[in-house]
């Protein structure tokens with residue numbers, strides 16, 4: 001197994017989204033996401049897939065859903081255990097791209113977290129799961145400001 005990586009943008013209170021939409025669309029964060037995940041498997045829940053509206057390009061998309069999705073570039077899983085077994089058996093990096101329910105399920109299996117920590121809050125209805133920062137080494141990859149909002153892109157590597 002190569003590694004399971006979670007990638008998310010989180011507000012100061014851990015907020016991830018509201019009304020099935022992202023809270024922020026900061027260009028440097030979207031570019032970081034594109035660079036890191038392009039060419040790699042991405043795994044998401046059905047709600048995140050619907051909020052994207054189409055598969056992400058140039059990456060195999062694995063979607064956990066109870067519905068039927070017939071779309072080129074998308075492989076669906078209807079069973080969480082099956083998805084976990086499939087992901088764990090891969091010899092490739094796998095990026096878990098949300099939403100909250102998928103992050104919660106895969107956090108215990110994750111070797112790395114890529115968190116864009118946004119120095120702001122907005123009303124949210126889904127949150128990144130709690131984790132113990134002492135379980136990880138934290139490294140800041142990029143800090144900046146976009147649209148007046150400060151952010152830091154961090155890599156957490158499990159100790």
Ligand SMILES: NC(=O)c1ccc[n+]([C@@H]2O[C@H](COP(=O)([O-])OP(=O)(O)OC[C@H]3O[C@@H](n4cnc5c(N)ncnc54)[C@H](OP(=O)(O)O)[C@@H]3O)[C@@H](O)[C@H]2O)c1
Pocket residue numbers: 007008009010015016017018019020021022023044045046047048049051064065066067077078079080097098099100101102103126
């Ligand atoms: N800030 C970020 O980086 C980031 C990233 C991604 C998403 N988000 C946000 O997160 C929110 C969505 O997160 P969410 O937790 O509500 O939804 P989600 O994790 O994206 O998807 C939940 C869906 O996954 C499927 N699912 C979950 N467990 C399942 C199981 N055991 N068996 C079969 N299917 C299962 C179901 O899909 P079906 O309904 O299709 O059956 C369920 O409705 C949105 O607001 C989105 O914008 C934020």
